[in-house]
Amino acid sequence: MQGAVLQALQDTSIATAVRENGALFPWIECVHVLALALVVGSISIVDLRLMGLASRDRSVAATTAAVLPITWCAFALAALTGGLMFASNAITYAHNGYFQAKLALIGLAGLNMGAFHLVVGRGSQAWRTAAETPRRARIVGALSLALWIGVVACGRWIGFTINAPT
Amino acid sequence: MHALDSFCTWLEATSVSRTLQTVEWIIPAVQTVHILAVASVVTSALMVDLRLLGLGLRDQSVQAVARRYLPFVWWPLPVLLASGATLIVAEPARALENPVFWLKMGLLAAAIVGTLASQRPLRRSARLLAVLSLAAWVGIVFAGRWIAYVQGG
Numbered sequence: 001m002q003g004a005v006l007q008a009l010q011d012t013s014i015a016t017a018v019r020e021n022g023a024l025f026p027w028i029e030c031v032h033v034l035a036l037a038l039v040v041g042s043i044s045i046v047d048l049r050l051m052g053l054a055s056r057d058r059s060v061a062a063t064t065a066a067v068l069p070i071t072w073c074a075f076a077l078a079a080l081t082g083g084l085m086f087a088s089n090a091i092t093y094a095h096n097g098y099f100q101a102k103l104a105l106i107g108l109a110g111l112n113m114g115a116f117h118l119v120v121g122r123g124s125q126a127w128r129t130a131a132e133t134p135r136r137a138r139i140v141g142a143l144s145l146a147l148w149i150g151v152v153a154c155g156r157w158i159g160f161t162i163n164a165p166t
Numbered sequence: 167m168h169a170l171d172s173f174c175t176w177l178e179a180t181s182v183s184r185t186l187q188t189v190e191w192i193i194p195a196v197q198t199v200h201i202l203a204v205a206s207v208v209t210s211a212l213m214v215d216l217r218l219l220g221l222g223l224r225d226q227s228v229q230a231v232a233r234r235y236l237p238f239v240w241w242p243l244p245v246l247l248a249s250g251a252t253l254i255v256a257e258p259a260r261a262l263e264n265p266v267f268w269l270k271m272g273l274l275a276a277a278i279v280g281t282l283a284s285q286r287p288l289r290r291s292a293r294l295l296a297v298l299s300l301a302a303w304v305g306i307v308f309a310g311r312w313i314a315y316v317q318g319g
Contacts, residue, residue: 026311026312026314026315029311030307030308030311033201033204033307033310034208034304036201036205037201037204037208037209037307038205038208038209038212040202040205040209041205041206041208041210041212044205044206044209045209045213054234054238055234058234062225066213066222066223067213070209070212149202152198152201152202152205153195156194156197156198156201157194159194160190160193160194
């Protein structure tokens with residue numbers, strides 16, 4: 001069942017085009033790297049603020065307001081380009097351990113972000129400076145940073161375990 | 167290009183290069199560090215440039231935004247150069263004999279000069295420099311990926 005779905009996905013005309021057109025895959029990969037650099041870079045700005053390591057004089061609310069629109073746009077672009085690359089060889093990617101780990105880490109980063117928005121970040125409007133930011137926010141920030149570093153590492157290891165230019 | 171050929175051949179035969187070629191986890195780990203440093207540089211340059219263009223962070227002055235984010239452009243640069251140099255030592259011809267690598271280095275020089283120049287106070291061309299340096303950073307990321315697809319050496 002799962003195999004049939006993956007096979008159907010990689011048989012679509014768009015997946016076939018990505019697989020067979022020599023220049024399409026590298027261009028998609030370029031956009032993917034740029035998008036993920038902006039995701040990780042912009043999230044780290046929030047994470048470092050939560051950890052009290054940067055933007056210490058600026059409120060958490062102002063920091064997230066400036067940065068999160070960039071994060072979401074870049075994430076959408078990374079997901080789109082990542083989806084295209086996945087579709088081009090769906091069966092191989094789906095069975096790659098690093099690909100599975102990468103998806104799991106992105107899921108955990110999402111849960112961590114959800115926990116911040118729903119629970120940990122309650123009252124974050126009052127966190128004007130790093131000194132006013134509670135310890136639990138530092139933990140969320142550190143966890144997020146570690147998870148996203150893991151996502152980048154898994155992404156690179158996918159390239160070395162699947163037969164593709166590195 | 168005989169001298170460059172000989173240099174690449176010599177470099178890839180050194181024990182340091184051999185180690186980098188044979189220990190499987192080193193290259194992906196160094197590439198991960200390289201990408202994380204790129205993330206810091208490109209995102210921070212984007213924040214400064216968005217403010218220069220008046221497209222974001224308008225509750226703060228240009229100077230305040232530059233003070234906040236420019237350190238995250240400059241201090242990862244040594245990390246980028248060190249990790250990039252490690253990748254070159256591992257596979258010298260892949261980069262040094264690859265035109266895309268030299269395009270990337272040219273764009274890097276342009277991006278650094280553009281970022282420095284856009285910080286001069288009251289410069290009328292600051293916005294143009296912001297757009298040009300952003301384009302250069304994007305080109306650097308793209309060229310970095312294309313090095314893997316264009317044959318060097």
